[in-house]
Amino acid sequence: MEEFADLVDALIYTRSRNGKLALIADYLRATPDPDRGWALAALTDGLDFPAVKSSTIRNLLKDRVDPVLWSLSRDFVGDTAETASFLWPEPLRPVDAAPPTVSEAVASLAAMTRVSVMAELPRLLDRLDAKGRYALFKLATGGMRVGVSARLAKIAFAQAFDVEVDKVEEYWHALAPPYSELFAWAAEGADPPDTANMPLFRPFMLAHPLEDTEVDLADYVAEWKWDGIRVQLVHVHGETRVYSRSGDDISATFPELIDALAIPAVLDGELLVRGSHQGGKEGGAASFNALQQRLGRKTVSKKMLAEAPAFVRLYDALAIGGDDLRALPWNERRAQLEALMPRLPDSHFDLSQIVEAEDFARLAQIREGARDDAIEGLMLKRRDSPYVAGRKTGLWYKWKRDPLLVDCVLMYAQRGSGKRSSFYSDYTFGCWTADPDQGGELLPVGKAYSGFTDEELKKLDRHVRQNTVNRFGPVRETDKSLVFEVAFDSVHASKRHKSGLAMRFPRIHRIRWDKPAHEADPIEALRALVKE
Numbered sequence: 001m002e003e004f005a006d007l008v009d010a011l012i013y014t015r016s017r018n019g020k021l022a023l024i025a026d027y028l029r030a031t032p033d034p035d036r037g038w039a040l041a042a043l044t045d046g047l048d049f050p051a052v053k054s055s056t057i058r059n060l061l062k063d064r065v066d067p068v069l070w071s072l073s074r075d076f077v078g079d080t081a082e083t084a085s086f087l088w089p090e091p092l093r094p095v096d097a098a099p100p101t102v103s104e105a106v107a108s109l110a111a112m113t114r115v116s117v118m119a120e121l122p123r124l125l126d127r128l129d130a131k132g133r134y135a136l137f138k139l140a141t142g143g144m145r146v147g148v149s150a151r152l153a154k155i156a157f158a159q160a161f162d163v164e165v166d167k168v169e170e171y172w173h174a175l176a177p178p179y180s181e182l183f184a185w186a187a188e189g190a191d192p193p194d195t196a197n198m199p200l201f202r203p204f205m206l207a208h209p210l211e212d213t214e215v216d217l218a219d220y221v222a223e224w225k226w227d228g229i230r231v232q233l234v235h236v237h238g239e240t241r242v243y244s245r246s247g248d249d250i251s252a253t254f255p256e257l258i259d260a261l262a263i264p265a266v267l268d269g270e271l272l273v274r275g276s277h278q279g280g281k282e283g284g285a286a287s288f289n290a291l292q293q294r295l296g297r298k299t300v301s302k303k304m305l306a307e308a309p310a311f312v313r314l315y316d317a318l319a320i321g322g323d324d325l326r327a328l329p330w331n332e333r334r335a336q337l338e339a340l341m342p343r344l345p346d347s348h349f350d351l352s353q354i355v356e357a358e359d360f361a362r363l364a365q366i367r368e369g370a371r372d373d374a375i376e377g378l379m380l381k382r383r384d385s386p387y388v389a390g391r392k393t394g395l396w397y398k399w400k401r402d403p404l405l406v407d408c409v410l411m412y413a414q415r416g417s418g419k420r421s422s423f424y425s426d427y428t429f430g431c432w433t434a435d436p437d438q439g440g441e442l443l444p445v446g447k448a449y450s451g452f453t454d455e456e457l458k459k460l461d462r463h464v465r466q467n468t469v470n471r472f473g474p475v476r477e478t479d480k481s482l483v484f485e486v487a488f489d490s491v492h493a494s495k496r497h498k499s500g501l502a503m504r505f506p507r508i509h510r511i512r513w514d515k516p517a518h519e520a521d522p523i524e525a526l527r528a529l530v531k532e
Contacts, residue, residue: 001099001128003031004039005135011146020148024156029187035102037178040157042102042139044150046177051112052121052140057084060122064089075474078421081137088133091126099127102139103178109140145417150246161186166203166389173201173247199234199241202266202318202326203389207379207396214360215380215397221330222355222363225376225398226313227288227489227504228272229295233312235261242271253297254310260348265340266318268387269352272374273308285313285374288490288504311348314341315379318387326387333387367401376489377401403487404529405509406431407520409442410482413464414475416449423457424464424476425449427508429484430499431523442480443499443523451487451508460511483512483520491529501526 007027014020024043028036041047057080061070065087077083100108105124112120121140125133138144154172158165163186174195175182184190230245240258242251251258254271261267272285273294290308294300317337318326325333341351355378357363367378377400385395408429416425426449434440452460463482470477487509494502501523 001102001105001132001135003027004035004042004102004139005128005132007039008135008138008144008146009131011148015147017152020152021156021159024148024153025160028157028160033180033183034178037180037183038102038106040153040179041177042142043144043146043148044153045142045144047106047139048142049109049112049140051114051117052109054080054141054143056117056121057081057137057141060084060118061087071473075415078415078474079417081134081141081143082421085130085134085137088125088130095126097127099129099132100124105136105139157182157186167192169203169247169389170200171195173243174198197237199236199239201232201234201241201243201247203247204230204232204245204268205316205387205389205396206391207398208391208393210380210397210399213397217357217360217363219384220380220382220397222357223315223352223379223381224355224370225379225400226270226272226285226352227374227376228270228285228291228313231269231271231312232318233257233261233265233267233269235263235265253294253300255300256305256310257312257348260345263320263340263343264322265320267312267314267337268316268318269312269314269349271310271312273310288374288492309347311350313350313352315352316387329384329386330381331383367399370401375401400489403489403505403509404491406486406488406526407512407515408445408484408486409480409517409520410478410484411442411444411480412475412477413460420449420457423461425457425461427460427484429486431521431526432518433523435522436518440522444497445499445501445523445526446486446488446503446506448484448486448506448508452511456511480517483515483517484508485510485512491526493530499523499526501530 004027007023010023011020014023028040031039038047058070061084070083070087073087074080074083108120108124124136128136138146154168155165157163158168168182168186171182171185171193172179174193181190181193185192231250232243232245234241234243240251240261241249242254242257244250271291273291274286286308291310294304294308294310297304314337316330317333317340318324320336320340325336328336338351341349355363355366357366363378370377377398380397380399382395388395408431410427411430412428413424414426414428415421416423426447428444428447430442430444432440433443464476464478467478467481468476469479485508486503486506488503488506490504492502492504493500496502
């Protein structure tokens with residue numbers, strides 16, 4: 001556990017991507033099984049311990065630390081695990097046991113229940129120093145936040161053992177922590193894991209943003225970029241699974257798709273829901289807000305299945321009937337996908353249509369005229385491109401439509417996490433219910449924590465501290481003086497929010513230091529953008 005704690009500590013203070021890769025690779029080479037496998041799972045959010053949550057840590061500290069000291073410290077530090085690791089009191093008697101290994105810690109955490117955790121977790125913590133406690137808290141709660149994505153960890157694994165990262169990605173999702181077979185293959189030269197008869201996830205092909213590039217439509221084809229969630233459906237040996245773009249198995253969340261694909265195939269598409277009452281055309285795609293009601297659910301009610309049935313708008317075919325199509329050019333894969341469509345139920349599948357245009361200028365006009373809730377923009381795909389994992393320059397581009405903009409007033413600010421734990425970086429903003437000179441009030445309409453530079457963050461943090469009018473735990477209410485120009489992709493009716501509205505991907509577009517707050521937009525300007 002000490003070596004893992006050192007790794008976590010070093011990753012936090014290393015900003016360089018290459019530096020993080022080297023740290024993880026060195027750790028994986030030097031650490032024996034199964035510790036390195038459990039550590040790798042922790043870094044990639046592959047572990048879950050139901051008995052240990054952030055509330056568990058807070059409850060443990062209540063009995064050991066002055067509540068006022070805890071509250072002040074947590075507010076200043078901005079991170080529960082870091083605060084608790086330093087405030088944890090030294091044991092009354094010396095602890096004879098050595099610090100636990102990562103494997104021992106994982107086994108202990110997995111065995112804990114919501115009842116036993118209050119007695120068993122302290123015994124683990126007493127065997128560790130502050131750095132070790134911090135690593136244990138992060139491992140236990142699944143919130144590492146050390147600047148390491150799952151993709152980065154897989155690249156580090158590939159570099160550590162000089163193997164192809166695409167192979168690592170492909171085997172990864174067929175195996176469970178601590179990935180013994182994966183390490184045996186990569187580090188010891190054993191045969192690759194046998195995945196031939198498994199409904200295995202394949203890494204997605206991704207697109208680069210189309211910025212100032214203008215492509216020749218003789219070489220590229222255009223499709224709509226739909227606003228759902230990218231999924232991969234895999235059917236092998238009578239078993240079907242639905243994977244998200246990160247490789248998570250989301251089959252249980254969308255059970256209606258499991259029986260819909262009964263043909264051996266690996267298909268790539270956009271998961272959407274139907275229903276005109278949800279903001280979409282009858283039988284067509286509803287807004288993302290309708291889909292969002294179903295995301296993350298472990299069980300789905302019959303009512304929800306009836307009101308928001310899921311379907312997949314297919315983009316591509318990676319395999320059909322046992323034949324791997326990924327090496328074929330796009331136009332040949334497309335032809336095979338079109339030939340497959342009559343064999344798929346149209347209740348659960350349709351085909352993403354080609355957007356025809358005589359030239360790039362006309363395509364740009366079509367893109368700007370598209371304001372359907374379910375459309376984000378366009379995809380441009382090279383006609384001769386194979387299906388390759390990751391982003392390869394020049395093959396696929398995403399061309400998002402320009403964002404919508406609205407002027408809002410900063411209302412509340414909250415500390416961020418990780419590197420931003422010392423700054424007020426999460427901002428809630430509102431629009432006027434009516435003219436403020438005639439009694440109009442601000443109503444919160446969204447929250448954002450991106451779109452500004454580090455230098456602007458410092459100025460915003462200073463503004464929040466100097467203009468605080470009220471405090472609610474870690475949240476500060478500010479005077480209503482600062483205007484944000486907020487960019488967002490769309491806005492939808494929502495019963496979950498006081499304003500009755502939910503913004504899609506809000507971010508700070510500009511900080512309007514120059515604009516008086518009373519000139520910010522009324523909430524009716526947002527309501528007018530909701531598609532009925």
